[in-house]
Amino acid sequence: MxxxxxxxxxxxxxxxxxxxxLIALKLKGVKYELVEEVVGKKSELLLRSNPVHKKIPVLLHHGKPISESLIIVQYIDEVWSSDAPAFLHADPYTRAVQRFWAQYVDDKIAPAFLVLRGLTNGDKDEAAAQVSTALEHLEEAFVKCSQGKHYFGGDRIGFLDLVFGSHLGWFRAVEKISGIKLLEEEKYPEITAWADRFCTHHAVKDVMPETDKLVEFSTNSALKAKPTTN
Ligand SMILES: N[C@@H](CCC(=O)N[C@@H](CS)C(=O)NCC(=O)O)C(=O)O
Known part of the structure; x- marks a missing residue:
């Protein structure tokens, strides 16, 4: 190649x-190279490839850059459409519902985790409450989307599984860092069972980081960020 x-x-x-x-590429059977950024520095390649947001990830395909993970995952689904089943459902309404929840996950969970990790200012109890509300909605959404099957996408990992599932490593790490239990089996039995299935999937288990590695990573990031609140 x-x-x-x-x-x-x-x-x-x-x-x-x-x-x-990375999980999306693995599911489609696409070989890739992960070009790792150094924390706290932005490489020339990143600045050149994503000059607007200057954020990771960027997918380089035939040297052409695509930014924003939700767009990248949909791009992968379209380009390698015949290599594996689609992440997004054929039905437009089902697609819209999955996109709605995917956006919701990134809007609610990712910022709350930054507060709980002490990387951005904010009230930790409020952040934990925001995650709980999100999990309540997602528990219900799982029942509706999965229709008794194993994943939000039905029989297999779909768009919403990829988006929500990619945060799962951080759930355990954030619980350890903050001392607040978030993903409680008694409260969210469907999501907890789904999380176990997702994390042990062959396309996921090698790229889902271990909790302790994430905790260590977060501690180092917090030291570098020197937050002004506790
Ligand atoms: N909406 C973006 C979020 C990406 C994002 O926040 N990436 C973080 C790393 S987890 C980043 O590059 N942060 C560096 C910065 O904000 O300058 C996406 O879905 O790709």
Whole structure:
């Protein structure tokens, strides 16, 4: 495979936004190279590839950059459409519902985790309450979307599984860091069972980071960020 044909992901092993892209590529059977960024520095390649947001992940396909993980996952689904079943459902309404919840997950869970990790200012109890509300909605959404099957996508991992599932490593790490239990089996039995299934899936288990590695990563990031609140 020539350089121009290669699929490269500019990213970092710990980022949920990167993890979902890597799982998507694995599910489609696409070989990729992870070009790791150094925490706290932005490489020339990243700045050149994502000059607007300057964030990871960026997918480089035939050397052309695509940014924003939700867009990247949909791009992967479209380009490698015949290599594996689609992440997004054929029915437009079902697609819209999955996109709605995917956006909801990123809007509610990712920012709350940053507060709970002490990386951004904010009230930790409020952040934990925001995650609980999200989990209540997602528990219900799972029942409706999965229709008694194993994943939000039905029989197999779909778009919403990728988006929500990519945050699962951080649930355990954030619980350890904050001392607040978030994913309680008694309260969210469907989501807890789904989370176990997702994390042990063959396309997921090698890219889902271990809790302790994430805790260590977060501690180092917090030291670098020097937050002004506790
Ligand atoms: N909406 C973006 C979020 C990506 C994002 O927040 N990436 C973080 C790493 S987890 C980042 O690059 N942060 C660096 C920065 O904000 O400057 C996506 O879905 O790709």
């Amino acid at each position: 020539s350089e121009a044909e290669a699929v490269r992901v500019i990213g970092l092993w710990a980022s949920p936004f990167v993890i979902r892209v």
